[in-house]
Amino acid sequence: MITFEQLNLIEPILKALKAEGYTKPTPIQEQAIPILLQGKDLLGCAQTGTGKTAAFAIPILQLLTTQQRNEGGRKKIKALVLTPTRELAIQIEESFAAYGKFTGIKQTVIFGGVSQHSQVERLNRGIDILIATPGRLLDLMQQGYVHLNELQFFVLDEADRMLDMGFVNDVKKVIAKLPKKRHSLFFSATMPPVIQSLADSILFNPSKVEVTPASSTADTIQQSLYFVSKGDKKKLLIHLLETEKMNSVLVFTRTKHGADRVVKDLDKAGIRSAAIHGNKSQNARQNALNDFKTGKIKVLLATDIASRGIDIDELSHVINYELPNIPETYVHRIGRTGRAGFNGIAFSFCEEEEFGELKDIQKLIGKKIPVNDSHPFPLGTAYSDHAPMQAKPKKQIPPHNKPSSRKPEHKPKRHWRGRD
Numbered sequence: 001m002i003t004f005e006q007l008n009l010i011e012p013i014l015k016a017l018k019a020e021g022y023t024k025p026t027p028i029q030e031q032a033i034p035i036l037l038q039g040k041d042l043l044g045c046a047q048t049g050t051g052k053t054a055a056f057a058i059p060i061l062q063l064l065t066t067q068q069r070n071e072g073g074r075k076k077i078k079a080l081v082l083t084p085t086r087e088l089a090i091q092i093e094e095s096f097a098a099y100g101k102f103t104g105i106k107q108t109v110i111f112g113g114v115s116q117h118s119q120v121e122r123l124n125r126g127i128d129i130l131i132a133t134p135g136r137l138l139d140l141m142q143q144g145y146v147h148l149n150e151l152q153f154f155v156l157d158e159a160d161r162m163l164d165m166g167f168v169n170d171v172k173k174v175i176a177k178l179p180k181k182r183h184s185l186f187f188s189a190t191m192p193p194v195i196q197s198l199a200d201s202i203l204f205n206p207s208k209v210e211v212t213p214a215s216s217t218a219d220t221i222q223q224s225l226y227f228v229s230k231g232d233k234k235k236l237l238i239h240l241l242e243t244e245k246m247n248s249v250l251v252f253t254r255t256k257h258g259a260d261r262v263v264k265d266l267d268k269a270g271i272r273s274a275a276i277h278g279n280k281s282q283n284a285r286q287n288a289l290n291d292f293k294t295g296k297i298k299v300l301l302a303t304d305i306a307s308r309g310i311d312i313d314e315l316s317h318v319i320n321y322e323l324p325n326i327p328e329t330y331v332h333r334i335g336r337t338g339r340a341g342f343n344g345i346a347f348s349f350c351e352e353e354e355f356g357e358l359k360d361i362q363k364l365i366g367k368k369i370p371v372n373d374s375h376p377f378p379l380g381t382a383y384s385d386h387a388p389m390q391a392k393p394k395k396q397i398p399p400h401n402k403p404s405s406r407k408p409e410h411k412p413k414r415h416w417r418g419r420d
Contacts, residue, residue, distance in 0.1 A: 007033050010062055012102035017058075020098055021289075026051030028211040033059050036185070041206035043199055044187040050211045050328075052157075053095045056081075056185050060153050061096065064128055065103040075106055075126035077146070079153035082132055082174060084161045086111040087325065091304070092157070093131045105129060110146075112136040120145050134162070134170035141177065151179055156202065159188035159195050168198065175202060215364050217331055220338035223346045225358075225369040227379035230351045233321060234265040236377045240319070240347065241271055241299065247316040248292065249299045252333050254322045259301040262321060266299060273299035304329055315339070320348040323357040327364040347372075352379070 003024055004017050025033065028050050035042055036059035046052045060079050067078075083089050093109035100107070107129035108122040116136070123130075123145050130137075130146070140146045154175075156162075162171055186199045186206070199206075217223065228236050241249065253259045256277040266273045274288035274297055292300040293312060304324065315337045324330050330348075337344025348369065350358050362368050 002030060008037065009033075009058065010065060012065065013058060013062055013099060016099050016101050016103075019101075019286075022054075026055075026211075028052050028209055029055045029058070031209045031211075032056065035207045035209070036060070036183075037062065039063075039183060041183065041203040042185045043203055043206040043208045044185065045191060045208070045210040046187055046189065046212075052187055052211075053092055054099065055209075056155050056187075057092070057096050057099050060129070060155075061100040061103055061105055063153075064105050065100075068104065068128070075128050076150045077127060077130050077148055078151060079129040079155070080132065080137075080148060080151055080178075081129070081155040081157060082134060082137065082171065083157040084133065084165050084167055085158075086113060086133060088158060089131050089133055096129055096131070107131065110136045110140060112139070116140065134167045134174060138170055138173060141174075148178055151182055153183045153185070154178055154202075155185040155187070156198075157187050159186060159198060160190045160192065163192070163195060168194070171198070215328070215331065215366075217334060217346075217365050218338050218344075220342070221334055221344045221346050223334065223369045224348070224372045226347060226349050226372055226375055228349050228351060228375070228377050229379055230353070232377040233349050233351070234262065236349060236375060237262070237319065237321060238266065238269045238271065239376060241266075242269075244317075246298060248295070248312065248314065249317040249319060250312075250315055250336060251299060251301050251319045251321050252324070253301060253303060254324070256303055258322065259303060262301050271299060272297045273301060275301040277303045304333070312336070314342055316345065318344065318346045320346070323348060323350060323354045323361065325357055327357070327360040330361045331365065 004014060004022065007025065007030070009017075028044065028046050032042060032044060032052075032055040036056065042056075044052060044055070046055075064078055081089075081092055083092060089109050089111050093107055096105075096107045106125075106127045108119070108127050109131040110116075110119045110123075111133040112135045116139070119136075120140070123140070137146065141148070156171065159171075162168055184202050184204070184206075186202055188195050188199070191199075226236060237251070240246075251259075251262065251273075253262060256275075256279050259275040259277055263273050263275045274291060276285040276288050280288070288297075288300065291297045301321075318334045318337045320330070320333060324333065334344070334346035337346060358369075
């Protein structure tokens with residue numbers, strides 16, 4: 001496999017990739033980056049979890065960095081990334097910030113469901129790259145806060161999810177406002193006719209890259225599922241850390257604040273840990289990672305974005321403190337243990353609100369995760385009727401007790417006046 005240096009990347013980006021712990025490109029990065037650096041349109045058939053964000057972010061950053069050296073004045077939007085959900089938009093913005101930290105390129109993210117005030121302020125200061133969800137983008141365009149007349153790069157990410165979520169008409173409205181002459185990138189996990197038709201309307205003579213993500217877990221990883229209430233998760237984590245033999249534990253949370261909160265909980269319990277995420281300085285993240293690798297701390301909290309540079313062959317445990325909302329992410333998370341001939345153990349906590357995520361994960365990996373219900377903080381038997389692939393068998397009703405299929409005759413209401 002080639003290295004990032006062999007992809008002819010500029011030094012500021014190589015420096016950022018090294019700081020993030022990246023050494024070798026994923027298959028989609030290896031294929032897509034050279035195509036995009038040549039200025040060609042791209043049709044990518046790839047899911048989240050294949051490394052596609054870096055596949056389009058790195059070449060866009062490089063091309064804009066090379067170009068900005070000859071420009072001055074207020075920054076104007078040169079690249080737009082359109083994605084269906086707030087979570088994905090935030091992750092993509094964090095990736096651009098990480099890979100472009102030494103380039104001088106500025107980016108921001110806009111999405112609905114929150115006040116637009118701070119988003120408008122960032123737009124008014126001037127940016128190069130905008131990551132957006134369709135509804136909020138159209139809203140701010142109509143209000144005159146977003147101008148795309150100088151746009152050079154357009155990325156449509158997760159196109160099939162756009163269709164599933166009913167955003168295709170909004171996407172078409174956005175595309176109608178874009179300059180005709182532009183560099184377009186289109187990513188979708190599947191290509192039904194309506195999505196293929198949309199791609200044909202956006203792209204000009206595109207190159208195609210197709211990559212399938214890992215959808216199965218390694219046999220070297222022992223998986224366990226713990227049903228637990230949200231409030232008891234920290235107690236269960238502390239219990240496992242104190243009672244199980246763990247040499248090194250990577251704990252995943254969905255958010256940066258969640259990671260910091262768990263570190264505080266562990267600190268109160270006398271367990272040394274550290275967190276790495278986008279809000280931490282590079283020095284703080286590197287120090288935490290070094291302490292983890294050298295054994296000064298045995299517990300490292302991480303978000304999915306920040307964890308991408310972590311590569312430890314002898315990692316003994318992965319704990320999903322919160323289940324990921326993208327099933328492929330589960331495979332990648334637990335795949336960080338059980339490497340290089342070693343066995344690994346993966347524990348996953350699941351509260352009632354995460355049953356949907358669990359269902360998607362078990363569907364993807366094609367098997368149910370064994371349940372450990374012998375811990376001190378079980379969710380209770382109520383989960384059995386709701387948890388996917390864990391339901392109790394239906395109660396058999398004796399024939400003579402079965403209710404009749406005939407409609408019951410009308411009977412007058414009975415008024416109770418005490419015991420019979």
